[in-house]
Amino acid sequence: MDIIDLKIRDYKNAREAAFEKIKEAIIKGHFKPGEKLVEQTLAQEMGVSRTPVREAIRRLEAEGFVISIPRKGVVVSRADKEEIVQLYSIRAELEGLAARWAIENADEDDIQKLDEAISRMEETVASGDLDGVVQSNALFHDAIAQASKSRILCTLLKTLQDNIQRFRFQSLHLPGRPEAALAEHKEIIAAIKEKKAEEADRLLKEHLQNACAAALAHMK
Amino acid sequence: MDIIDLKIRDYKNAREAAFEKIKEAIIKGHFKPGEKLVEQTLAQEMGVSRTPVREAIRRLEAEGFVISIPRKGVVVSRADKEEIVQLYSIRAELEGLAARWAIENADEDDIQKLDEAISRMEETVASGDLDGVVQSNALFHDAIAQASKSRILCTLLKTLQDNIQRFRFQSLHLPGRPEAALAEHKEIIAAIKEKKAEEADRLLKEHLQNACAAALAHMK
DNA sequence: ATAGCGAATATTGTATCCTGGGTAGGTGAA
DNA sequence: TTCACCTACCCAGGATACAATATTCGCTAT
Known part of the structure; x- marks a missing residue:
């Protein structure tokens, strides 16, 4: 084995x-x-x-x-459907917070990383490279955490993401989901660039809610 | 030593x-x-x-x-003022979530524990028993976490609370703060009982923001 | 045939041992 | 005096040894 x-x-x-x-x-x-x-x-x-x-x-x-x-x-450890939803919800709260802090604290380097993640995702979505999509998706979410400039928040988010990922409920495997996720990412980055904290927070939470729904839909 | x-x-x-x-x-x-x-x-x-x-x-x-x-x-580990604020903010997000979930999931036992925490805090505030106030305060916050019925959220909140507590920035040591905290607790429990999720969330976040401010003010 | 029991085995929990890197303190030369 | 180097000790990292408990498996008796 x-x-x-x-x-x-x-x-x-x-x-x-x-x-x-x-x-x-x-x-x-x-x-x-x-x-x-x-x-x-x-x-x-x-x-x-x-x-x-x-x-x-x-x-x-x-x-x-x-x-x-x-x-x-x-x-x-195992996790039932309920705990998966909880993991996504908790992550949504913290990533929303990260986005708000990112608006206050992000430097050019952080913004560039976000842009790069979007570009890479555009390419991979276009070419149908699913592994690449998953990777660039992670890149995007990591970049938001990093931009918050909070070591504590980064650590928490990393652990949550890893814990979600391991259940292989890959939301991005649902047909049409990569395209939708990319569009959502673009909205989020726009809100961050325009420094609209409330909107970025809301969009990110919606995005993760959609991801959760897609994951559950694909899961069985 | x-x-x-x-x-x-x-x-x-x-x-x-x-x-x-x-x-x-x-x-x-x-x-x-x-x-x-x-x-x-x-x-x-x-x-x-x-x-x-x-x-x-x-x-x-x-x-x-x-x-x-x-x-x-x-x-x-050390933490500067900035990290203390971050700890409080992260906790506020998660405890707000806990309150919302508590409204959906709390049973009579949970509500009773919340009531008990309030009663104990009333007694200790009245008698000026500061240690008792700190204890009953913890009891209240624990009860909210418990009532959310999420093992994951409970674990995260416990760790955060312990990490905040250890810096001995006891917000409750600021004159007048125990009374204010008690009043805030009462508002929160009222919102939970009336199942006003948004309000409970908001009140809890404000409460922890006040606690953070008091802690920083007391810390000098 | 099966349930109950007991010995053998597997696996975790704890202690001890060994090694090498890190640090402090001392000595000598500039 | 100060800086460089050397030495000796301290302590963490890892391996091994030993103890306690769980599990497995086979035997026996009903």
Whole structure:
């Protein structure tokens, strides 16, 4: 089942590497919700001892990727439809806040990154490159978080996005959704550039609500 | 400096105990922002080995209480005035959301807990029991989170509250603030009971904005 | 055949050990 | 005096060893 290569390459330390690797495996769906993770096995696959693996697991636990049951083990956490909606809602609130702060704090570099994300998304939507669409979509949302200039908010949003992504409810896989998302992104960036805080906030929340709906519609 | 007793009592496992104990020491200000934490020392003070302490530290790191510098160690994290404001703002967004969800999902038990929190706050404000006020204030905010019936939101809010509390910017220490906070709580609970979602959201955000202002004013 | 029990095994939890990087403190030369 | 270098100690990172608990699997008795 080693579709994913857990072997460690060039990280500074083993626990950071273990954290990234395991998280990646969960996000990419190679470790599925409900699946049990055995420390020894993970350690062997990565060529390290259990110590760094355990530390990585504690962090994954704190970020909501796994659930640890004392003396029994850790399993990849599940989420029902309700929790998916909650994740999207919480993210919408915080990303709306990020947009408002971005209007106050963004510099030229941030705006440029937003523009780039839009351009890349235009290209990939036009060429039907779905992976590229997903990537440039992430780029756009990351750029908004970055532009808020709040380390705390960036961290929270990153964790939320990763937690949403791992359920593979790819809203962008619904026919027509990439085009709609692109249009919404354009509206959002326009509002940010015109420094219309309320409008940017509202548009972003609507955008994520649409994304959530598309994700749920596509999900089964 | 051992004002606080780090010794472990009746926890299920050492790492959970270590986590709680160290976090408590940070929140109560016995470990101050910028202070270095040495694994060996902590382990000895708690009568355990370094292993569970290290795992506890990884979780504290993920929750923002400490910052780890590779090969150097961990220090209790600092926050400037700007970050304090950010913490309050983020919390305000999420607690507003919690209030809206509480209106949809709260049961009689939740409402009763809210009422109890108000009663306790009335008593403690009247008697000038500041510790009691702080406690019943926390009770009120916890009750709102609980009533939202969202595990994810509860976890996020708890971490935010702890992170705010630890800077000892006790908004309630400003003269007149306990009375004002109580009045605001009453307005919020009224809005929740009348199922006025927009109003509850707005009142809660204003309440936390006032709390933030009071905290900053008191902090000097 | 199956339920209950018990030994063997697997896996987590904790302690200890080893190594190497980092730091402080001291010594000597400019 | 000051700066560079050297040394010795401290501490984090990681590996390994040991302990406690869960789980599995096979045996037995009904």
